[in-house]
Amino acid sequence: MASNNPAFSRNPAFNGKAPAAPVTPISAEGLETMYDAPSATPAQTGRISYDDVIVKTALNFVVLVAFAAIGWNVPVLALPAALIGFGLAMVNIFKKQPSPPLILLYSAVEGLFIGAVSSVFEARYPGVVVQAVIATICVFAVTLVLFAFGKVRASKRATKIFLIAMIGYLVFSLVNVVLIVTGVNQNAFGLSSATIFGIPIGLILGVLVTLLAAYSLVLDFDQIQRAVKAGAPRNQSWSAAFGLVVTVVWLYLELLRFFAIARN
Structure with a gap:
């Protein structure tokens, strides 16, 4: 099932469109030697593995958290970081090789970006960041476990x-x-603060978007x-890590806004 995440959908290694590797004739002696040799690992064959994806993803999240600490102390970085981050996302998505x-x-x-934004939200709604972080970890972990045991599938x-x-x-x-920027709606959350039967639209959307993010995962x-089953090139583990970071960041920001609207 094709992913909506452009980090995956535009990459042939993750959608079954990668070209097949050329076949080289092997002699009888070569076949016997290969048969007697121990099985090659994905690393030895230059193919992607789950371990590669885990390591690359963990490395990216370590970098993300480390720089989030910097952004937390310099909130003015939110806008420039958002613009630069968007540009880098486009470059990474459209690059043929990771x-x-x-x-x-x-x-x-x-x-x-998320460090700076989190700092602003925390200043206005104390404790909201911890709530969003815990909720993000829980959604990611539950989705991963359910997928690993075959309980949820695309x-x-x-x-x-x-x-x-x-x-x-x-x-x-x-x-x-547009309504917020033009001043038509002066509420901090815009239309999300409007209510339906006394419930803010932002809370209703928050639940739905969390489900969307979980399905995106x-x-x-x-x-x-x-990609692992198809034996995609090992360097595609970087693309996998990038795609997961994009989805998790989106999930965290939506949960952060959800809890802030609930506090508001």
């Missing part, structure tokens, strides 16, 4: 619904930003699983 330095740089800049029908919901949410977010895990 670039470890650029992916690590993206994690660093994105760390500055399907064509669910993915179509997911894409429609994502487009609708993006349109709502764009309209909301399922799609990411599915693409990584397919």
Whole structure:
């Protein structure tokens, strides 16, 4: 099932479109030697493995958290970091081959951004950052465990619904930003602060978007699983790590806003 995450969907290594490796004729003696030799590991064959993805993802999150600490103390970095982070995301998405330095740089800049934003939210709503961090870890862990045990899987029908919901949410977010920037809606959260039967729209959307982010993680895990089974090149573990960072950052920011609206 194709992922909506452009870090995966535009990469042939994760969608089954990677070209097959050329076949080289082997002599009978060579075949016997290969048969007697121990099985090669993914690292020895230059293929992606789950261990590679875990290590690269952990490294990126270490960088992200380290720079988030810097952004926390310098909130004015939020806007420039957001713009630079978006630019780096586009570069990494459209590059034919993953670039470890650029992916690590993206994690660093994105760390500055979420650190700065978190600092602003924490100053107004004390304790909200801890809530968002714990919730993000829980959603990620539960989704991963359920996927690992085969309890949740990506399907064509669910993915179509997911894409429609994502487009609708993006349109709502764009309209909301325009209303806030132009001063038509002067509330800090814009339309999200409007209520339906006394419940802020932001809280309702928060639950739905959390489910969307969780399903996005399922799609990411599915693409990584397919890449490992297909024997994709080992350097694609960097693309996998990049894709997971993008999804988790999105999930964290949505949960941060959700808890802030609840406090508000």
